Structures are given as C-alpha cells and as structure tokens.
Amino acid sequence: MKLFEFFKNLVYQKFPGFIFRFLAHSNDAIADLKKYNFSMVLNLDDNAISRPILVKGEYEQHVTQVLLKYLQHCKPELYFFDIGANLGYYSLLVASQCPQAKIYSFEPDKNNFRLFTTSINYNQFQTAIAPYRLAVSDENKTIVISNLGNQANYGARFTGNTVHELRNYVHGENPYYEEIPAVRLDDFLADIPVDIVKIDIEGYEPSALKGMVNLLKKNHPIIFAEFAPSNLKVFGKIEPQEFLYFFTNLNYTINLIDKKGQVIAYEQNINQLIQDFATYQTHHVDLIFTPGRKSESNPV
Numbered sequence: 001m002k003l004f005e006f007f008k009n010l011v012y013q014k015f016p017g018f019i020f021r022f023l024a025h026s027n028d029a030i031a032d033l034k035k036y037n038f039s040m041v042l043n044l045d046d047n048a049i050s051r052p053i054l055v056k057g058e059y060e061q062h063v064t065q066v067l068l069k070y071l072q073h074c075k076p077e078l079y080f081f082d083i084g085a086n087l088g089y090y091s092l093l094v095a096s097q098c099p100q101a102k103i104y105s106f107e108p109d110k111n112n113f114r115l116f117t118t119s120i121n122y123n124q125f126q127t128a129i130a131p132y133r134l135a136v137s138d139e140n141k142t143i144v145i146s147n148l149g150n151q152a153n154y155g156a157r158f159t160g161n162t163v164h165e166l167r168n169y170v171h172g173e174n175p176y177y178e179e180i181p182a183v184r185l186d187d188f189l190a191d192i193p194v195d196i197v198k199i200d201i202e203g204y205e206p207s208a209l210k211g212m213v214n215l216l217k218k219n220h221p222i223i224f225a226e227f228a229p230s231n232l233k234v235f236g237k238i239e240p241q242e243f244l245y246f247f248t249n250l251n252y253t254i255n256l257i258d259k260k261g262q263v264i265a266y267e268q269n270i271n272q273l274i275q276d277f278a279t280y281q282t283h284h285v286d287l288i289f290t291p292g293r294k295s296e297s298n299p300v
Helices: 003-014 050-056 061-071 089-097 110-123 163-167 205-210 213-219 229-235 240-248 270-280
Strands: 020-022 028-033 038-043 079-083 102-106 129-132 141-146 158-160 177-183 196-199 222-227 252-257 263-267 285-291
Touching: 028 050, 038 050, 038 089, 038 110, 061 089, 061 196, 061 222, 061 252, 061 285, 079 089, 089 102, 089 110, 089 129, 110 129, 141 163, 158 163, 158 229, 196 205, 205 213, 205 240, 222 240, 229 240, 240 252, 240 270, 252 270, 263 270
Parallel strands: 079 102, 079 196, 102 129, 196 222
Antiparallel strands: 020 028, 028 038, 141 158, 141 177, 222 285, 252 263, 252 285
C-alpha cells in the first residue's frame, strides 16, 4: 500500500468526516482551515508542513497566534512580504484576515509554487496575493536551490551560488538542483511601503535582507524571521551574532516567540539571546524584530 493511501485511511479512521478532500490520481489534498476561513492544497508526501496542517488545521501555532494579534488591527491596505512562502500558509492567512491586504510572496521551488498558486486560485485570493517564482537575494542574479533529497522536510530548500557549493550539505538519496532567478527587493519592490515581513529561507536570510535594506530603513516593517544559527553559518556565511547585529544597527529590537506563543523581549541584548539559545536544544527559534528601541511583549 502506498504511503499516502495508508495515511489517508489512518486519517479517515481517526477523523471521520474531517475537513479535507483528496484529489484524484495524486498525493494532493485540499484542507479546509475553517478556524481561519481559508483552504490549502497540500501534498501528503510532505511530513514537515502538509501533514501537520492536515491533522491540526494550522501550522506553527505559536507564530500564527502572534501574527494574528498584529493582523487584528491591520490597516485597510496592509503590505506584507512573504519571503520563502513555501506552500503559502502565511500569505493565505494574511489574505483571509485582511481582505484588502497587498501580499507579495516569493517561492522559488516549482512544486511548492504549484501548490501555492493552486491554493490562491481555490480561495479566489488573486487580488490580494501576488506570487513570484523567484528567490530573493542581495543582487539580481541566478542562484541554485536544492531540496534535501528526502521526505523528512519536503518543503525545505537550500540556497547557494553553485551546485558544487550545495552538494556538501545535501545528503538525501534523490536530491535535485535548479537554477533560479533571484531579485533584489530594493529594486524589485522599491516603492512598496511594506508593513510586515515574514522571512524563512533556511539560512539564506542575510543575503535577502541585504538586498532590501533600503526598504527596511524607509518603512521600518515588523519582521518575523526564523533564527537557525547552524543554517546561518553554512548558507548565510555569517555568524549568528552578526545576523542579529544587522537588525540592531537598524534600530530594531529583538523578541522571541516561545512554543506557547508568548513573546519574550530581549531589547537589543544579543549576548543574552545567544546564551539562552544554547540551552534550548533546538535547531531554530522564531523571532520578531520590531522597530524602535522599546520591545512590546503585547503588540495589541
């Protein structure tokens, strides 16, 4: 029995009449996230994102909870950048909560992008979401992306300048590599008054942020970012402290979202965050960078 057939039967047994439908002749399924009033097209081969959403009806509950607090008071035309959109969960969430929002989403992987754009059309979010099958970097150039070569993290993509560079870090049995155009957002979206940025690109964040520094200085958006020190060293070619200094030098304060959805304010105390991270025994944590020197544990 195929893996997805086994999973299908298991879910039907555990959740009779559950809120998703399997698409014929594929491993794709449509999940109705009724709690947030949108649907997603997902792939059952994806253990990291699709299956948790199928079972829980949401993704990264702690981050979702905090983002929703900001969206409660979104202005009529909120501008949201989703860098590393993957299957589009956060773009779709913002579109569902802020119907007049303008969302610019970047996802270079062809499989993720197919599912994401299908979800946009299914929800009729074409006016709100502008999807781009592009990477984001510090220059307008061609870069290389690769999957991990296994199903453990189906949606994750590593980014580098050459295939040779990535081969040292991709250890799965069947990896693929693809050249993708990358854009510098200070050129590509220079006139967009961005309010919120979500960025999660597996350690390549420093290059993307360097290419949008003028947008950050001009608009001072709130930034949700994954902080994965090991990825930053390998793919960002930067020390974790240096990554954090990028934000404090722009007068941002640092906040950590714990797994309960509580926001822990670090102000600009980089050393304390690095010390605390060493005790967490985790690959990454989720941070919010807020403009100004005073952190806000409660954004509403």
